[in-house]
Amino acid sequence: MSAISLLVCDDSAMARKQLIRALPVDWAVTITQACNGREGLAAIRQGLGQVVLLDLTMPELDGYQVLAALREEGLAAKVIVVSGDVQDEAVARVKALGALEFIKKPADPELLLAALKRHQLLEPSPQAVERSAELAAFKVGFRDAFRELSNVAMGRAAALLARVLGVFVQLPVPAVNIFEVGELHMALSDIEHGERLSAICQGYIGDRISGEALLIFHDCEVADMARLLKRTLNGRPAELELMIDLASLLIGACVAALGEQLDSNFSVGHPQMLGQHASLERLISANKTRWRKTLAVEISYALEGHAIHFDLLLLFTEDSVPRLQQKINYLLD
Amino acid sequence: MDIELHWLLDILQHIDVGVVVLDRQYQVSLWNGFMANHSGLDADEAVDKNLFELFPELDQEWFRAKVESVATLEVRAFTIWEQRPYLLRFKGYQPITGQADFMYQNATFLPVKGRSGQVSHVALIIYDVTHEALHKQPAAGAQ
Numbered sequence: 001m002s003a004i005s006l007l008v009c010d011d012s013a014m015a016r017k018q019l020i021r022a023l024p025v026d027w028a029v030t031i032t033q034a035c036n037g038r039e040g041l042a043a044i045r046q047g048l049g050q051v052v053l054l055d056l057t058m059p060e061l062d063g064y065q066v067l068a069a070l071r072e073e074g075l076a077a078k079v080i081v082v083s084g085d086v087q088d089e090a091v092a093r094v095k096a097l098g099a100l101e102f103i104k105k106p107a108d109p110e111l112l113l114a115a116l117k118r119h120q121l122l123e124p125s126p127q128a129v130e131r132s133a134e135l136a137a138f139k140v141g142f143r144d145a146f147r148e149l150s151n152v153a154m155g156r157a158a159a160l161l162a163r164v165l166g167v168f169v170q171l172p173v174p175a176v177n178i179f180e181v182g183e184l185h186m187a188l189s190d191i192e193h194g195e196r197l198s199a200i201c202q203g204y205i206g207d208r209i210s211g212e213a214l215l216i217f218h219d220c221e222v223a224d225m226a227r228l229l230k231r232t233l234n235g236r237p238a239e240l241e242l243m244i245d246l247a248s249l250l251i252g253a254c255v256a257a258l259g260e261q262l263d264s265n266f267s268v269g270h271p272q273m274l275g276q277h278a279s280l281e282r283l284i285s286a287n288k289t290r291w292r293k294t295l296a297v298e299i300s301y302a303l304e305g306h307a308i309h310f311d312l313l314l315l316f317t318e319d320s321v322p323r324l325q326q327k328i329n330y331l332l333d
Numbered sequence: 334m335d336i337e338l339h340w341l342l343d344i345l346q347h348i349d350v351g352v353v354v355l356d357r358q359y360q361v362s363l364w365n366g367f368m369a370n371h372s373g374l375d376a377d378e379a380v381d382k383n384l385f386e387l388f389p390e391l392d393q394e395w396f397r398a399k400v401e402s403v404a405t406l407e408v409r410a411f412t413i414w415e416q417r418p419y420l421l422r423f424k425g426y427q428p429i430t431g432q433a434d435f436m437y438q439n440a441t442f443l444p445v446k447g448r449s450g451q452v453s454h455v456a457l458i459i460y461d462v463t464h465e466a467l468h469k470q471p472a473a474g475a476q
């Protein structure tokens with residue numbers, strides 16, 4: 001018998017490992033891995049992807065572009081999308097592009113099994129398939145793993161934002177870096193573009209992990225946001241309330257989703273206004289004497305069809321990193 | 334369990350204020366989420382332990398005097414950050430962009446009566462007043 005060829009296409013090694021581990025143990029498949037849409041499409045063209053588990057948020061070609069290319073080229077891959085982008089509109093779009101199923105990350109093995117059964121893709125082999133060597137071969141770095149956790153968290157937050165604003169949120173691949181605290185504003189200069197900014201900050205702490213989430217608004221876009229929310233901005237208090245509401249939503253959802261994945265409960269502090277109508281350097285005057293380095297996650301949300309974007313920064317203290325590493329190792333074992 | 338009681342416990346766990354209940358031997362009887370998250374000690378690591386063993390840097394003599402007077406006089410006692418910046422040294426909520434190295438705290442000591450009507454426990458309520466402290470300090474220094 002010739003085994004089904006399965007392609008696992010995701011830019012995160014951690015996500016690929018989690019997916020391969022979630023496969024039914026008696027499903028005899030030959031597995032190919034791809035770390036972006038372009039590689040994935042090439043593998044499918046070579047016949048290595050009768051069944052495809054496809055991520056959406058990827059560099060090079062994203063999942064939507066892969067689906068569109070499959071349709072254009074008439075390639076008959078059976079695609080199950082496995083993504084952290086859980087907006088209703090994302091699900092509708094991939095289904096319209098021909099995906100058979102949508103499974104939210106991290107993939108629940110039961111749901112994956114049910115989806116494979118529904119589309120008659122399971123060809124059980126008489127004995128369990130040994131995948132331990134394949135799984136042991138994974139070398140998942142800390143940044144890769146943390147990017148994947150952030151990816152799921154930002155997707156959760158985006159789904160709420162999409163619902164509240166009635167828009168589609170374009171999700172980037174989150175950037176995970178360790179910066180010198182003193183250089184933070186320089187490292188983040190992409191955000192500024194010489195514009196005036198306002199930022200809301202909310203601290204979180206729990207399970208020996210702590211940090212601050214900063215939501216950065218471009219002042220020129222606040223009025224457009226108010227229009228989407230059908231609010232009138234008469235004066236500073238209304239402007240502030242809008243920013244606090246959006247920050248609580250995005251930061252709350254993001255921190256809760258991170259905590260859920262790490263099995264940690266975080267306390268979240270009251271929002272603070274870091275500054276209004278200021279430069280990034282003035283907004284983020286970091287405490288350089290206390291910390292040398294910070295682990296920073298940068299997520300840039302853009303609203304499709306509107307010239308609006310927000311930057312969400314999660315800044316973890318240096319002493320949170322060993323604990324995060326420990327938690328991630330536990331997740332990967 | 335009554336649904337209202339369930340609510341109260343859930344709120345007590347998640348409220349952004351520290352709540353600790355100590356018995357008369359200074360053993361921890363209750364340790365809410367704020368205490369766990371800011372101290373790094375989970376409830377199962379803190380409950381039934383002696384507070385002075387958990388926080389050796391706490392001034393025992395001073396603390397005992399405070400608690401004993403609350404228990405015997407059956408009145409509340411307070412500490413404010415100007416007098417004592419913190420009761421227990423905790424990390425604050427703005428570790429990166431904030432200027433404080435620790436959480437400034439106000440604290441309330443409450444007598445808690447048992448069924449017999451005698452004070453059987455003392456509750457500590459810890460408030461994070463870092464923001465207030467940082468914004469008041471320069472003005473005080475300027476005088």
